[in-house]
Amino acid sequence: MWRGAGVTKKRTIRRTAGSYDSIDDLEAASGGWSLVFYQLERGPLKTELEQIGTDRAVLSRIRFNRALDQRGCSPPGSLTFGFLDTDGPNVRWCGRETGEHTLLNFNLTGGFESVSQSGHHGFTFSISEDQLAVVAGTVAAREFEQCLTAVTKSPSFPSAKVGGLRALARELCDSTRRDPGRFTSPRFREGLEFELPYRLVSVFASAEPEPGTYTSRQRAIKKARALMEDRLGEPLTVRELCEHAGVSWRTLDYAFRNHFDMTPQAYLKALRLDMVRRLLRTNSCASVTRAARQCGFRHMSKFAADYRSHFGELPSETLRSSRP
Secondary structure, eight states: OOOOTTTTSOOOOEEEEEEESSHHHHHHHSSSOEEEEEEOSSSOOOEEEEEEEOSSEEEEEEEESSOEEEEEEOOTTSEEEEEEOTTSOOEEETTEEEOTTEEEEOOSTTOEEEEEOTTEEEEEEEEOHHHHHHHHHHTTOTTHHHHHHHHTTOSEEEOTTHHHHHHHHHHHHHHHHHOTTGGGSHHHHHIIIIIHHHHHHHHHHHOOOOOOOOOHHHHHHHHHHHHHHHTTTSOOOHHHHHHHHTSOHHHHHHHHHHHHSSOHHHHHHHHHHHHHHHHHHTTOSSSHHHHHHHTTOOOHHHHHHHHHHHHSSOHHHHHHHHOO
16 A cells, blocks of 8 residues: 655545536546547437546546447546446457456557447546656656556556556545545545556556557558548448558458448448537537538438437437527
8 A cells, every 4th residue: 555755735636527418528528638439329328427636647437328439639748548347348449359457548649549339337547647657666666667668659558457456446436426525535635646556557567568550450440431531421432432441342341340340331321420410519500401411411301310310319409409
């Protein structure tokens, strides 16, 4: 158990918790995260976010009730890592299957990317590099500099010691629910700024970083997805996707089914529906028809049925709810 000098110095701890039905609202509440998420599964979206933090360290607990294609960047100025809770499904992180013994790295150049399934439940922990170095120095982590080098290259760190990190993170979050005043105590601050980083360093010391290379199928997905996003409002043929990705249709179809559990066509439709929803929620279009056509939909009755099936409400209802 860590006992650090100066722990009792008074520092402000902030706690926020909320439930959100859109990624834009989640991003606004996340405290500096940049998120590009697409809903892959039908049904109304619900996300839950709880954050506890100081200017040195922030612990977040998050849940999603729908499958999501997740991309983005963690808050600048800190190192951020993630780990799954044991009551949720695994995720595909940078093209690899990960589980409860995997430490996820959010610090790669270009940001993170993953595919999460419905019922996703996990934690992220952001800490300043200076604070992490202080903790590592006190526990004589000789390999700490090597670990920081690996952070820029490795997508994840497999280690059985992730279990200890998760147990403490869960206890810190659960304790504030049982006793809302506890998170202001010096003992709680010690757990957040010293004990949790100590367990993070322990994971580094025991883990073998995974290589950060992409397979040919993952590169094909990345290229095809970029073309889809660039041409959301335009017709896009199978041939154009394959030529841009540099693979056959059979290869591209297999890659999407394996990575997203859906075909490229289904993924493209999910992207387009998600973009329509963003336009309607932000009042960026004056009408449902204009938003739908801007995102490549031409048959309005079929679009409305697909939209309702995907999000659990009609597009006109989304537009009405977004207006003051």
